Amino acid sequence: MRNIRLIARLDIKGPNLIKGIHLEGLRIIGSPNEHALRYYNEGIDEIIYMDSVASLYGRNSLDDIVKSAAKDIFVPMTVGGGIRSLDDVSNTLRCGADKVAVNSEAVKNPELIRDIATRFGSQCMVLSVEAKNISPDHWEVYIDNGRERTHLDVIEWVQRAEDLGAGEILLTSIDQEGTRRGFDIPLVEAVTKIVSVPVIASGGMGSSSDLAKVVIEGKADAVAMADILHYERETVNNLRKYALSEGIEVRDI
Amino acid sequence: MNKLDVVVIDYGIGNLLSVQRGLEYCGADVTVTDDKDIIMNATRVVLPGVGAFSDGMKGLNKTGLNHVVCDYAASGKPLLGICLGMQMLLNESEEFGFNQGLGLIPGKVTAIPSLNIENKNHKIPHIGWNSLKLPEGREQWDGTLLNNVIPGESVYFVHSFMAEVSSSEHQIANCLYGGIKISAVIGSGNIIGCQFHPEKSGDVGLKILKHFINL
Amino acid sequence: MTSKKAFFGLPSEVLYCKKCVISNQRPSSTVEFSHKKNEKKLTINFQSDGVCDACNYHETKEKEINWSQREEQLLEVLNKYRRNDGGYDVIVPGSGGKDSAYTSHVLKYKYGMNPLTVTWAPHKYTNIGWQNFESWLHKGGLDNILFTPNGLLHRYLTKQAFVNLLHPFQPFIVGQRIIGPMMAAKFGVKLVMYGENQAEYGNNPKENFKPTMDTKFFSVSDPKDMIIGGRSVGGIIEEGNFNLNDFTPYIPPTVDFLEDKGVEVHYLGFYHKWDPQECYYYASEHTGFKANTERTEGTYSKYSSIDDCIDMFHYYTTLIKFGIGRATYDAAQEIRNGKITREEGVLLVSKFDQEFPNKYFKEFLEYVSLSESEFHETIDKFRSPHLWTKVNGEWKLRNLVSNN
Numbered sequence: 001m002r003n004i005r006l007i008a009r010l011d012i013k014g015p016n017l018i019k020g021i022h023l024e025g026l027r028i029i030g031s032p033n034e035h036a037l038r039y040y041n042e043g044i045d046e047i048i049y050m051d052s053v054a055s056l057y058g059r060n061s062l063d064d065i066v067k068s069a070a071k072d073i074f075v076p077m078t079v080g081g082g083i084r085s086l087d088d089v090s091n092t093l094r095c096g097a098d099k100v101a102v103n104s105e106a107v108k109n110p111e112l113i114r115d116i117a118t119r120f121g122s123q124c125m126v127l128s129v130e131a132k133n134i135s136p137d138h139w140e141v142y143i144d145n146g147r148e149r150t151h152l153d154v155i156e157w158v159q160r161a162e163d164l165g166a167g168e169i170l171l172t173s174i175d176q177e178g179t180r181r182g183f184d185i186p187l188v189e190a191v192t193k194i195v196s197v198p199v200i201a202s203g204g205m206g207s208s209s210d211l212a213k214v215v216i217e218g219k220a221d222a223v224a225m226a227d228i229l230h231y232e233r234e235t236v237n238n239l240r241k242y243a244l245s246e247g248i249e250v251r252d253i
Numbered sequence: 254m255n256k257l258d259v260v261v262i263d264y265g266i267g268n269l270l271s272v273q274r275g276l277e278y279c280g281a282d283v284t285v286t287d288d289k290d291i292i293m294n295a296t297r298v299v300l301p302g303v304g305a306f307s308d309g310m311k312g313l314n315k316t317g318l319n320h321v322v323c324d325y326a327a328s329g330k331p332l333l334g335i336c337l338g339m340q341m342l343l344n345e346s347e348e349f350g351f352n353q354g355l356g357l358i359p360g361k362v363t364a365i366p367s368l369n370i371e372n373k374n375h376k377i378p379h380i381g382w383n384s385l386k387l388p389e390g391r392e393q394w395d396g397t398l399l400n401n402v403i404p405g406e407s408v409y410f411v412h413s414f415m416a417e418v419s420s421s422e423h424q425i426a427n428c429l430y431g432g433i434k435i436s437a438v439i440g441s442g443n444i445i446g447c448q449f450h451p452e453k454s455g456d457v458g459l460k461i462l463k464h465f466i467n468l
Numbered sequence: 469m470t471s472k473k474a475f476f477g478l479p480s481e482v483l484y485c486k487k488c489v490i491s492n493q494r495p496s497s498t499v500e501f502s503h504k505k506n507e508k509k510l511t512i513n514f515q516s517d518g519v520c521d522a523c524n525y526h527e528t529k530e531k532e533i534n535w536s537q538r539e540e541q542l543l544e545v546l547n548k549y550r551r552n553d554g555g556y557d558v559i560v561p562g563s564g565g566k567d568s569a570y571t572s573h574v575l576k577y578k579y580g581m582n583p584l585t586v587t588w589a590p591h592k593y594t595n596i597g598w599q600n601f602e603s604w605l606h607k608g609g610l611d612n613i614l615f616t617p618n619g620l621l622h623r624y625l626t627k628q629a630f631v632n633l634l635h636p637f638q639p640f641i642v643g644q645r646i647i648g649p650m651m652a653a654k655f656g657v658k659l660v661m662y663g664e665n666q667a668e669y670g671n672n673p674k675e676n677f678k679p680t681m682d683t684k685f686f687s688v689s690d691p692k693d694m695i696i697g698g699r700s701v702g703g704i705i706e707e708g709n710f711n712l713n714d715f716t717p718y719i720p721p722t723v724d725f726l727e728d729k730g731v732e733v734h735y736l737g738f739y740h741k742w743d744p745q746e747c748y749y750y751a752s753e754h755t756g757f758k759a760n761t762e763r764t765e766g767t768y769s770k771y772s773s774i775d776d777c778i779d780m781f782h783y784y785t786t787l788i789k790f791g792i793g794r795a796t797y798d799a800a801q802e803i804r805n806g807k808i809t810r811e812e813g814v815l816l817v818s819k820f821d822q823e824f825p826n827k828y829f830k831e832f833l834e835y836v837s838l839s840e841s842e843f844h845e846t847i848d849k850f851r852s853p854h855l856w857t858k859v860n861g862e863w864k865l866r867n868l869v870s871n872n
């Protein structure tokens with residue numbers, strides 16, 4: 001009854017597109033916007049840019065990349081990493097972003113979620129969650145690009161964030177991220193069951209069948225892909241065709 | 254004056270750069286401004302917007318741009334409201350309490366129902382690509398904003414509230430979300446609104462913008 | 469300005485490399501059997517342009533070394549020793565961390581060798597360390613001998629090393645270096661292959677151009693003259709709690725013995741362009757290696773040296789003695805390998821380098837039988853005045869990389 005979105009996730013460090021395993025060991029892949037443009041031309045539904053060193057530098061440094069992308073890329077862009085204040089959000093949106101993804105600062109100061117939603121609208125406020133499995137059916141929230149524990153329970157946290165006005169959840173599994181072994185289906189399922197805002201599943205996509213699994217079993221509303229696109233193991237076209245063949249509603253181009 | 258010039262209103266809210274870039278990509282000469290005279294003299298105007306209705310109206314009201322927009326609309330020259338910009342064209346909205354709009358197209362803004370047509374919960378906001386459909390009573394889109402669009406082509410929506418026009422003749426296009434009809438394009442003469450973001454809708458969006466700048 | 473006294477004969481002026489974040493206080497590898505308390509430490513060399521030898525060697529690695537030629541040399545060595553009769557033909561020492569996982573797996577599955585991995589047990593395996601150890605063998609498909617030295621003596625030596633040298637890892641390093649050649653001799657294997665050569669990180673660069681380990685690491689005439697933990701073995705025996713037999717694991721094979729058995733110790737890092745992060749990737753993909761779930765204290769990394777609870781104290785003591793901690797080592801290596809910029813390295817060092825390793829502090833104190841106050845008394849003795857000063861009752865480093 002609604003279209004599942006196919007999203008390209010680009011993790012950025014400085015001027016480079018990077019990729020890691022378990023958010024660790026970051027390899028340089030190439031130019032962010034070269035890749036983004038290719039995905040756009042292939043019909044990607046959305047693009048997410050995450051600044052992976054923002055917490056270290058104390059700021060988001062993607063302005064130039066986003067501004068440049070906005071010249072040729074006309075699908076929604078979400079920008080995250082180091083978003084700490086309403087000014088940061090305003091600045092990021094003015095560069096051409098449509099949504100901001102917030103993690104670390106939202107954990108430290110949850111009221112920021114409410115402030116952003118009130119000022120800019122819930123649809124602009126994506127809660128980014130880095131989840132690590134700690135026991136069956138329990139996941140812990142991590143911040144600072146998977147480096148610091150918070151002892152917060154993911155399920156409790158997403159509920160709270162939704163109440164505060166988060167419009168979307170970008171849910172990343174630290175355990176599966178970069179492994180190509182599929183999404184953390186129990187994690188995605190647990191979150192989609194409990195929130196009424198769209199959930200973007202991220203972390204672990206190995207092949208097209210993982211897409212079907214996370215949508216059909218996990219009930220994800222959107223799928224974020226990184227490794228599979230950056231290493232050119234699959235094209236957006238093939239993934240779209242595959243989804244349609246599995247009976248998954250996606251934008252028909 | 255350049256034949257393809259567009260003025261985009263800056264009232265402190267909205268993703269101005271994307272709208273500007275989209276229009277420029279289509280060949281327009283874009284001026285982003287809050288200057289009353291420039292707006293009044295424009296060949297065509299875009300009212301963008303992202304976020305809460307109340308904040309949007311506050312932004313317009315405190316700068317006096319609400320009057321400017323209405324005056325401009327009265328001139329008969331093309332005015333395109335995008336997303337929140339479209340919603341503000343109507344009389345009122347129930348977002349965060351009761352708020353008054355510009356009243357340029359009769360109707361109101363209400364929340365998208367959280368239950369779909371099967372009475373099951375569906376996700377709010379409505380985020381994602383959705384296909385444009387002809388509403389009942391309309392056979393084609395010739396002469397409208399969607400002149401070059403084929404029914405079924407998809408565009409990108411992101412919103413929690415929707416426009417309900419009072420008169421069906423102002424309903425130009427819909428989409429279905431959870432089986433529920435949602436206004437996609439509305440229009441009354443020179444005043445047009447699109448709920449989706451043409452500047453974020455890839456090729457389909459760009460051809461819509463291209464058509465607008467040729468109006 | 470009066471210059472402050474520098475302990476261990478360290479350079480009195482602290483300099484930081486212009487390219488990476490290492491300082492000129494970084495010690496070179498020591499011949500551990502004779503490592504005495506007050507000896508002058510050899511440190512990493514800086515060229516006149518302010519760039520350290522490790523960075524310079526890295527340039528050489530990138531630009532001058534013919535790696536296909538090195539690969540050919542490797543094949544020559546391996547072809548010479550490869551066996552097809554079911555016997556082991558190479559010993560790979562390691563713990564199942566990314567480096568030994570890479571080395572052992574590549575030797576077996578790419579080059580068709582028959583490795584026996586040997587592990588000198590960590591003082592105390594962490595959970596992730598043990599998991600990776602098992603995964604290495606079960607998923608990676610390798611044979612292993614895990615050698616655990618007599619805990620009573622090992623703990624005693626570790627404590628001595630900590631108290632006398634502020635180098636708790638010294639006995640471990642001694643054992644780790646011996647186990648490879650020792651097992652080789654016992655199994656009739658002639659080839660021992662370690663991963664990377666410490667020379668890459670700033671030892672004498674000449675050592676980088678030899679594929680083999682210097683035999684000086686093995687020459688010891690009379691075991692009783694060996695110095696471990698800053699004490700002579702003979703002296704420890706005289707105390708009456710241990711006898712010479714207890715020291716078996718620490719007595720290195722003689723150079724003659726090794727030559728007689730034809731044992732050669734090589735570094736794979738001589739033949740392969742070594743990149744620790746690529747080892748992480750390889751190990752992740754082939755031996756199920758997992759990075760730690762949390763950041764290691766004292767650094768930002770999660771995949772380097774994560775198997776021993778006592779490990780953090782090795783790095784913490786280098787912070788005390790030389791002013792550089794774990795983040796510095798990790799960042800320096802990643803800068804050279806082009807993973808991070810110097811600017812980012814400096815920020816990471818500033819953020820993490822001086823973090824106290826709380827997580828296993830109690831375990832460490834228990835291991836070395838010291839109280840918290842004894843611990844602090846001990847480390848304070850090793851704070852060289854040219855590096856440390858007290859400000860408002862707190863110890864501060866005089867010269868940080870972020871000030872340079």
